[in-house]
Amino acid sequence: MLAHPDPAGFLPLDQLPELLSLLMRQGYQCLGPAPEHGAIVMRPLQTSSDLARGLQAEQAPGHYRLTHDSDNRYFAWAHGPQAIKPHTFAPQESVWQVDRDLAGVLQFRPVMPEPPLQALIGVRACDLAALALQDAHFLREGRRDPQYAQRRERLFLVAVQCAVPAATCFCASTGDGPTPTAGYDLALAELAEGFVTVAGSEKGAAVLRALNLSPATAGQIETARQQGEQAAAVQTRSLPGQNLRDALMSRLEHPRWDEVAARCLACGNCTAVCPTCFCHAETDVPALDGDSSRHERNWDSCFGESHGYLHGFNVRSDIRSRYRQWLTHKLATWHDQFGRGGCVGCGRCIAWCPVGIDLTEEVAALTASEVKP
């Protein structure tokens, strides 16, 4: 892990509650992993005993099941369906409102969220990489999204090294995990008897100092490092490179697009769980009394009917073009926009696809053959 100038501390298991109560005393609402409807979700924590423990998340194409972790660890699950995205880019929110008086005069005013200070416990390296991409989009120089910025500024991120990746994970191949290297306030590596803890920001360093931990030993730091290496080594999925721009853009008429389109339901699950997808629809919600209307934005998907709508026709009327739009944006044209690919290797799109379409398998099939002229 990227060490702050402050040395790594060691947080014994029985002192985990102190981290949470310290954050709460600083005014943070703590959100952490909890099992809900059979999946790990981020829920408000009252005490550290609310933290899910002893769970693993078994994942495969179209498959997600919580199972028992025999070591009874806190963070042996890889991840749930959502990353940090809902806590910065809200799935649904009003961005402005308009009032109309009897004379028909319109008064517009922006609507700003009032989020609490939030500490997210247990974010993963892939989640942090995705957050950096969302930041690049929503906090672009000269065009900051005010609602996103408001939430983002109030986050305290406690990252956790992934020790037990899911079968769908391929963060090692995208270069984004499994060990967090940047973007966190605090990062933990869970060992049998406690957590190697490092700070990644001034805010995090202040919390670390307040915890007054004894330094992590060289042996503990080495165990954490090996744990990260092992978690990378066990990943079986991968992408055939970190820049697939030319490989995909030279295969826009490949027959594989038809083949995957025949299986794809265009349900948009992949875009809903993708931690980097940023599309959103803007709609108006008029009040029943007719005196006002809210302008809302909702997460949208390039798999939907309306995404490509253009005065009376749809530029992407078939599923083939929608799947191709999604994959080429994520892995190819994202490079033009943000200087890297838009996939962080979390594999959520694979697990949460109801028909189990595997992005890594599609990319392999698309890029296996030579380009036909």
Next chain:
Amino acid sequence: MNRPVMLDAGAPHTATVVSRTQESPTIFTLQLRFDDAALQAAYRFAPGQFNMLYLYGVGEVPISIMSDPEERGVIGHTIRAQGRVTQGLAALQPGDRVGLRGPFGRGWPLQDADGHDVVLVTGGLGCAPVVSVIHYVLRRREHFGRLIIIQGVKHAEDLIWREQYDQWATLPDTQVLVAANEGAAFWPWHVGRVTELFELASFDPNRAVAMMCGPEGMMHVAAKSLLARGLPESHLYLSMERNMQCAVGRCGHCQFGGAFVCRDGPVFNWGEVKALLAHKGF
């Protein structure tokens, strides 16, 4: 290319419909003015840019600005009644209020066109984002060479601004070529595809800048023809259309490859988009 100061990208500002003109059975023009006089006085746009028009309780649509950039009193939008918002906008009358924000996007490369022949190729309502170029050129006539205005429509009755085309045709160093796929009684122009008129256009390909706006199929044929005549690719521009909801490159709908059409366009150089335009579905 011009990038005038943009109003904020958040909530719209209130504007009043100053006048409404029915241009064809489905096409109408709204002249709008911000209720805030200071805002109206400060508003500047470049030909080729667009505004977001908001219909109360229904939503927003991107509409290119058709008025003369030198006209400070009103901002003109020519619109086809097509979807929920535009059909509602069609029902507005002078005095009604709308929301307005803009201008957005990158306009036509008018500085680069200085000293060149200007070739304008439009189809259908594609004439609207280009008509401000005509105004711009006619106001600075000595800065430009020949002005070639080529416009195609499906049906003769779709041609709006007929008197203006007639008038432009009488101007020196100006050529107007209009075609309708289906003609009508007393239709004075060509009947057939607009692309059949390209060879009649008289300009110097080595000293010309071409700007196109219309159906992508038409622009493809036009580009091929213009490039074949020797127009350098770097002098060929087009205005693109995609679904736009935020207008500031955030909502994602208008992405065309890596470009956000609302922010990086809508005007592009042909070389920037030709590869992807060859594929349907982007």
